[in-house]
Amino acid sequence: MNVIASRPALRMPDMRIDSNYLLIKRHKIIRKRDSEQRFIIINIMLKVDLHIHTVASKHAHNTILEYVNQAKKLKMKIIGISDHGPANVTTLTDQIYFRELKRMPDVINGIRVLKGVEANIVNKNGEIDIEDRTIARLDYVMAGMHRGSPYVDVGSRKNTEAYIKTIRSGRVRILTHPFYTVDFPHDIAEMTDAACRHGVLLEVNLSFLGRRLTPVLLDNIKTMVAVVKKNRKKLIINSDAHNIWELGNDVGLKKYKKQIGLTDDLVINNYPKELFELLKLEK
Numbered sequence: 606m607n608v609i610a611s612r613p614a615l616r617m618p619d620m621r622i623d624s625n626y627l628l629i630k631r632h633k634i635i636r637k638r639d640s641e642q643r644f645i646i647i648n649i650m651l652k653v654d655l656h657i658h659t660v661a662s663k664h665a666h667n668t669i670l671e672y673v674n675q676a677k678k679l680k681m682k683i684i685g686i687s688d689h690g691p692a693n694v695t696t697l698t699d700q701i702y703f704r705e706l707k708r709m710p711d712v713i714n715g716i717r718v719l720k721g722v723e724a725n726i727v728n729k730n731g732e733i734d735i736e737d738r739t740i741a742r743l744d745y746v747m748a749g750m751h752r753g754s755p756y757v758d759v760g761s762r763k764n765t766e767a768y769i770k771t772i773r774s775g776r777v778r779i780l781t782h783p784f785y786t787v788d789f790p791h792d793i794a795e796m797t798d799a800a801c802r803h804g805v806l807l808e809v810n811l812s813f814l815g816r817r818l819t820p821v822l823l824d825n826i827k828t829m830v831a832v833v834k835k836n837r838k839k840l841i842i843n844s845d846a847h848n849i850w851e852l853g854n855d856v857g858l859k860k861y862k863k864q865i866g867l868t869d870d871l872v873i874n875n876y877p878k879e880l881f882e883l884l885k886l887e888k
Contacts, residue, residue, distance in 0.1 A: 651853040653874040655685030655721060656747065656781060656808065656843030662688045663697045665847040669709070669718070675849040676716045683877060684852070685719035687747055692725045692734035694753040703735065704742045719744040719886070723781055725754035729763050731770025733777065740776060745884045747808070749781035750789040764791040769799045778884055779841060782810040784825035793828045801836035804883060806873060809865075812845035814857025823865070830866045839873040841880070 657672055658665035667675075669686055676684045686706065689696035706720035720743055724733040733748050734755075740746055748771055750756050750764070758764065768791055771777055780800060784793060800807050807829055813822060833840050846852045858867075873880045881888045 651842060651844065651855055651874055652681050653683040653877060653880065654681065654844050654846065654853050655683075655719060655745065655779070655841065656687050656723065656810070656845045657684055657852065658688055658723075658845070658847050659686060661698050661702060662695065662847070664695050667849045670713070671849050672846075672852060673713045673716050673718060675852050677714050679853055681716065681853055683717040683719065685721045685745065687721040687723045687745075689751070690722055690724040690734040690748075690754075692727050692754050693751055698722075700736055700739045703739050707742045719884075721745040721747060724748040724777070725756065726750050726767060726771050727755045729759050729767045729770075731767045731772075731774060733771065733774075735776075737776075744886055745778045746776060747779040747781045748777040749783065749785075752788055756789070758789050761790040761792060764789045765795055768796045772796075772799050772803050772805045775803075777805060779806045779808055781808050781843075782813060782845070783807050784822055784829050785810075785813065786821065786825055787819075793825045794832050797829050797832040798836065801833060801838045806839070806841045806883065807833065809840055809842045809858070809867070810845050811842065811855055811857055812847075812851070814861055818857075818861075823861070826861075826865045830871065834866065834871060839871050839876070839879070840867070841873050 654676075659667060659669055659672065672684060672686070688698050688702075691699045703720075703722050709718065709720070711717060722735055722743060724735045724746055726732070726748055727734050733746070735746060750768075756767075759767075768780070768783070772780070783796060783800075786793070797807060809826065830840065842855070842858065844851050844854055846854075869875055873883070878888060
């Protein structure tokens with residue numbers, strides 16, 4: 606995140622959001638004053654962000670309402686709450702937590718709030734740590750392989766098969782950070798092709814497009830994008846926010862977008878109606 610040296614607030618008529626935010630419409634940049642009165646550039650492209658962790662994930666730092674209020678400031682439309690599934694050692698959640706999310710309104714302060722989960726793939730059969738009756742009360746289920754979960758690396762071939770079994774199960778709509786092969790190596794092209802054939806979205810996870818990005822992961826993302834494009838499908842872009850300042854922040858994407866071959870027509874975030882149809886939700 607770049608920091609601009611201290612200087613007086615820009616005077617731009619009819620563009621002030623509040624005392625802390627300025628929206629420069631021409632360049633689509635939001636500049637936020639931090640506690641030291643410096644301007645921090647936050648580039649916002651995402652109007653839809655479905656990968657958000659709250660304090661319920663234990664290693665994240667904000668509440669649902671704080672995310673809603675931040676989304677409103679950022680002129681976002683839709684956010685999704687997706688704390689870690691209960692099999693992950695980093696989380697405070699359980700099945701009841703996810704089932705009770707449905708008691709919250711669908712729209713809070715003008716923001717559509719979807720209730721989801723980032724489930725854990727827990728074994729080589731592609732099973733996840735969310736019960737069917739919990740899934741029935743959620744708007745969507747995402748899943749991935751995580752350290753700190755019961756899943757044990759069984760090699761590239763069997764890891765790939767596990768992903769494909771998860772895809773074929775019909776219980777998951779989005780695979781999170783599926784290009785990440787460091788802890789759980791797998792065949793990116795084969796997994797992506799299976800996801801495209803079964804209507805499962807693959808995620809470009811913005812939290813990796815920074816210091817966590819390696820040449821190998823960059824090549825994996827390129828492969829994923831290329832296979833999705835070949836199948837004439839779309840990807841989803843999510844922040845994987847662990848605090849409100851990461852919500853919708855696409856700084857890393859702007860740097861690598863052309864390099865990975867990503868074009869706006871491949872991004873389902875730009876097509877909310879199509880996204881809701883895939884998730885089987887009413888808008």
